[in-house]
Amino acid sequence: MNAKENLLIILGPTGVGKTTISLEVAKNLKGEIISCDSMQIYKYMNIGTAKIMPEEMDNIPHYLIDIVYPDEEFTVHDFKVKAEEHIMDINNRGSLPIMVGGTGLYINSIVYELKFTNVKPNEEFRRKYNHIANKYGNEYLYEKLLKIDPISAERININDRKRIIRALEIYNETNKPMSYYNKDFRKERDKYNLIMIGLNMDRYILYSHINNRVERMFEKGLVDEVESLLNMGYDENLVSMKAIGYKEIIPYLKKEISLEESMELLKRNTRRYAKRQLTWFRRDNRIKWIDINKFDSIESIGYFISNYVRKILNI
Numbered sequence: 001m002n003a004k005e006n007l008l009i010i011l012g013p014t015g016v017g018k019t020t021i022s023l024e025v026a027k028n029l030k031g032e033i034i035s036c037d038s039m040q041i042y043k044y045m046n047i048g049t050a051k052i053m054p055e056e057m058d059n060i061p062h063y064l065i066d067i068v069y070p071d072e073e074f075t076v077h078d079f080k081v082k083a084e085e086h087i088m089d090i091n092n093r094g095s096l097p098i099m100v101g102g103t104g105l106y107i108n109s110i111v112y113e114l115k116f117t118n119v120k121p122n123e124e125f126r127r128k129y130n131h132i133a134n135k136y137g138n139e140y141l142y143e144k145l146l147k148i149d150p151i152s153a154e155r156i157n158i159n160d161r162k163r164i165i166r167a168l169e170i171y172n173e174t175n176k177p178m179s180y181y182n183k184d185f186r187k188e189r190d191k192y193n194l195i196m197i198g199l200n201m202d203r204y205i206l207y208s209h210i211n212n213r214v215e216r217m218f219e220k221g222l223v224d225e226v227e228s229l230l231n232m233g234y235d236e237n238l239v240s241m242k243a244i245g246y247k248e249i250i251p252y253l254k255k256e257i258s259l260e261e262s263m264e265l266l267k268r269n270t271r272r273y274a275k276r277q278l279t280w281f282r283r284d285n286r287i288k289w290i291d292i293n294k295f296d297s298i299e300s301i302g303y304f305i306s307n308y309v310r311k312i313l314n315i
Contacts, residue, residue, distance in 0.1 A: 004191065005087055005091040005097075005191070005193065006096055006097070006192065006193045007097055007110075007192040008029075008031070008096060008098045008099070008195045008197070008309055009036075009098075009107060009110075009111070009194070009196045009197065010099070010199065011036075011099075011101065011107060011196065011197070011198055011199070011281060011287070012198055012199035012277070012281070013200070013206060013273075013274035013277040013278050014050075014273060015206060015209045015210040015270070016199045016200065016201060016206060016209070016274075016292070017199060017209075017292060017298070018100050018101065018199055019050070019052050019100070020298050021298060021302060022098055022100040023058050023060055023302075024298055024299060024301070024302025024303075025098060025302050025305050025306055025309070026060045026098055027058065027060065027302075028302055028306035029096045029098075029306050029315065030094075030095050031060070031095060031096040031098040032061040032062075032063070032090045032097060032098065033062045033063070033099075033100050034062075034063045034064055034083055034086050034090075034098065034099045034100070035062060035063065035064045035065050035099075035101055036064070036079070036099045036102075036103050036106040036107055037102065037103055037106075038105075038106060039243050040052075040064075040065050040066075040101075041064060041065070041066070041067050041068050041079075042066070042070045043066045043067075043068070044070060044225075044228070044229060044232070045070060045225070045229070045240060045243075045245075047217050047220050047221060047222045047225045047245075048226065048243070048246050048249075049243075049245060050213065050217070051065065051066075052065070063086045064083065064086070067082075070229060070238055070240040070241065071234055071235075071240070073121055076106060076114075077109070079106050079109060080106075080109040083106075083109075083110060084110070087192075096309075096313075096315065102277050104277065104280040104281065110189070110192075111188065111189055111192075111194060111286075112187060112188060112189060113188075113189055114182065115182060119169065119173045119174060122172070122173065125165075125169050125172060126165055126169065129141060129165045129168060129169075130161070130165065130237070133161055133165075138158055138159060138161050138164065139158065141168065142156075142158045142164055144168060145164055145167055145168055148168075149167055149177030149178055151177070152167045152177060152179045152182070153167075157276075166178070188286070193312075194286070195288070195308075195312055195313070196284065196287040196288065197287070197288055197290060197305055197308075198281055198287040198289040198290065199289075199290055199292055200289055200290070200291055201291060201292050201293045202291075202293055205293060207274075210267065210270050210271055210274060211271075213270075214263060215263070218259075218263055222245070222249060223249055223252065223259070223262075226246055226250065226253065227253055229241065229246070230250070230253070236250050244270055245266065248266040248269060249262055288308070290304070290305070
């Protein structure tokens, strides 16, 4: 008897249709869905994260949605621990765990042997270096990181202030670079009967979907959602409030840009994010990519994926 646990992962860029397709697959395969989206973990942040609502779940259990408040710390290690608990529990109940999302580091924490440091956040250090970045720019911090940890610097985008500061923080606390803890970054885990399905579509069609989705977010009340979060006391400098879908609205609320500029900024940033997601995922040759433009309906995509999974997992 194979002791490995079954695991299906459905991934892809934002706006490609992962949510609706995963529901279809879950219905076909007696699946339960584990979100691997680093923004849908937050309570109150619904419209800007394109979060599935309870009435849309079609009686399919969903996990790791709405589990922390916007000002709470939630690390990749936290995700890994909670996700693995759900994977085991779902398998033990005779169902199929289906991880769905586009946060690459969350997915990698499950499918690769990542080492995690136990370095707790140092808020004083973070405030100091955020202040330095505000004064001198991200480039100043990035240059510091290049000197102490060129390997991590190569992996981190110069605009990703949060990860740059985290890498500097780890070095400050341990005297070892973050890359020391990530030496097995690309070592594949052999823990699961793993199937990874990547959803993709024509780039221009994807960008059109993204633009339309952003417009729908505004129609649903995205501006009111962001204003409500600020009124609840959630500071604009929180990690959660710096996310795409929120950081673009705050300048409008501060009357620094127009509503149209805010919307165009969100469209652009979301398109760029989708491009980065695809670049990240294409590093992993275990992913079976599916061009969803070749199917005529969500049901047919779900049927195709379900049959593929049944054959491999013999379920």
